[in-house]
Amino acid sequence: METTPARRYKCAVVGNGAIGKTCLVKAMTGNAAANLREYMPTGRCEVHTTTITIGETQSTIEFWDTPGLEYEHFKGLPNYIDVEEELAKAYVLADVVILCFSIADPQSLRDVKDKVLLLNIDTLKLDLQGTVQWCSDLQRHRPGTPIVLVGTKMHLRDNPRMREELGISQVPTNFEEGRKMAQDVGAVVYLECSAKTGEGVTDIWDAVVRALG
Numbered sequence: 001m002e003t004t005p006a007r008r009y010k011c012a013v014v015g016n017g018a019i020g021k022t023c024l025v026k027a028m029t030g031n032a033a034a035n036l037r038e039y040m041p042t043g044r045c046e047v048h049t050t051t052i053t054i055g056e057t058q059s060t061i062e063f064w065d066t067p068g069l070e071y072e073h074f075k076g077l078p079n080y081i082d083v084e085e086e087l088a089k090a091y092v093l094a095d096v097v098i099l100c101f102s103i104a105d106p107q108s109l110r111d112v113k114d115k116v117l118l119l120n121i122d123t124l125k126l127d128l129q130g131t132v133q134w135c136s137d138l139q140r141h142r143p144g145t146p147i148v149l150v151g152t153k154m155h156l157r158d159n160p161r162m163r164e165e166l167g168i169s170q171v172p173t174n175f176e177e178g179r180k181m182a183q184d185v186g187a188v189v190y191l192e193c194s195a196k197t198g199e200g201v202t203d204i205w206d207a208v209v210r211a212l213g
């Protein structure tokens with residue numbers, strides 16, 4: 001019987017800061033205990049590698065966990081990180097993108113469109129030294145990278161303390177708003193999860209496998 005050779009896939013995980021990207025990646029790669037730690041913003045892209053079964057073939061998948069915080073105001077300081085450049089590294093040659101927002105942070109849903117804009121500008125290319133160059137033709141090479149839109153921290157939706165923190169002018173994102181955003185940005189699916197309880201994490205795996213298959 002003919003067997004398909006194993007492949008190496010790349011999955012970029014992007015979205016605003018502090019919305020739970022790193023916790024989700026850790027939950028997906030079997031390191032859920034790490035979710036109990038204090039918040040530590042991700043600096044540069046972190047790559048977590050694990051195996052994935054597509055059909056009958058076991059392949060490798062790299063999750064590119066990106067920084068979400070805007071470091072604009074640190075420009076010029078030694079630890080300055082150009083977030084757009086880090087995102088560009090993650091996007092380049094991504095086979096699938098997990099685009100996250102937090103259900104408990106309505107602004108992070110609004111910002112989803114900016115991240116998609118950056119993905120779709122598709123003007124990113126790494127030169128031989130690995131630094132990012134902006135060029136105009138990546139879209140032609142990698143059109144339509146599938147996006148899985150994920151609302152994180154779903155268990156906080158009905159949490160009274162969180163609702164208090166949001167104040168009266170804001171409410172947590174509901175399922176329909178997430179689904180509508182998925183439609184607006186051309187995502188293949190909208191899913192919700194909680195890295196804390198583990199709810200929904202398997203469905204994200206399944207969606208990633210379907211997007212790659």
Ligand SMILES: Nc1nc2c(ncn2[C@@H]2O[C@H](COP(=O)(O)OP(=O)(O)OP(=O)(O)O)[C@@H](O)[C@H]2O)c(=O)[nH]1
Pocket residue numbers: 015016017018019020021022023024035036037038039040041042043066067068069152153154156193194195196197
């Ligand atoms: N209650 C709750 N907290 C969560 C959940 N997922 C993540 N957190 C918390 O949210 C904070 C931010 O989580 P991270 O995964 O580090 O967020 P991030 O999006 O990777 O942030 P950056 O690296 O700065 O972009 C941490 O304190 C986590 O413990 C969740 O499902 N529920």
Ligand SMILES: [Mg+2]
Pocket residue numbers: 021022023040041042065066067068
């Ligand atoms: Mg992080």
